[in-house]
Amino acid sequence: MEAPLFHQVASLSWDFSPLGHPENGTYELRIWLNKVTVQTVVWVANRDTPLNDTSGNLVVRDAAEDKPESYLWRSFDDPGDTLLPGMKLGTDLKTGFRCPLWSWKSTNDPSRGRFTWTFDPRGFLQTFTMNGSVELYGTGSSNGRVFPNEPSRDTS
Structure with missing residues (x-):
């Protein structure tokens, strides 16, 4: 090619x-x-x-299946390092399906790298940046308005 x-x-x-x-x-x-x-x-x-x-x-769809909502795999259920509108991020607490953002191994290698960013898989409203299984940063649980570990955005 x-x-x-x-x-x-x-x-x-x-x-x-x-x-x-x-x-x-x-x-x-x-x-x-x-x-x-x-x-x-x-x-x-x-x-x-x-x-x-x-x-x-x-191939992402069974050729015998004619329902548009029936699929074998969707790219938006498997994000890379960029979140686009309509993509999922987080954990389905019923099924355990996890959907984090993944870093690339290198500029020329898009396979999954060591770093992820995701919501807390236990259902708390907080996010984590991870290096493998090691937490690098956590926002802390949000009160619905702010994350306690985020820097102040007060511009006054």
Whole structure:
């Protein structure tokens, strides 16, 4: 594959392109922001398992299922390091499904890095920045208006 496959819709674009250097033979499907000075990739479909061919075949729905709300996988249920409107963040307390933001391993490697940012999985209204299982920062439980560990925003 010499040039990435490319599609553009409104403020987002997607492409299917080589991961890192084209010689390595692996490809990724990326969604990125348009109309910004620095190209910002906001989501990668196959960040943990790059494709080893150029087919770009990404299957997310059962072909026999005709209900639009029935899907096998949705990108918005698996955010990378950028939260877009409509994406989920947090923990489903009934199912235990966790949906944090993940750092990238490096600038050229979108697989999950060590750092996450998420809401408290126990249901308290607070967020944590984590390095693996180590808490780096917690906002403290919010009273519905402010987080106690956040810096003051008083500008007077």
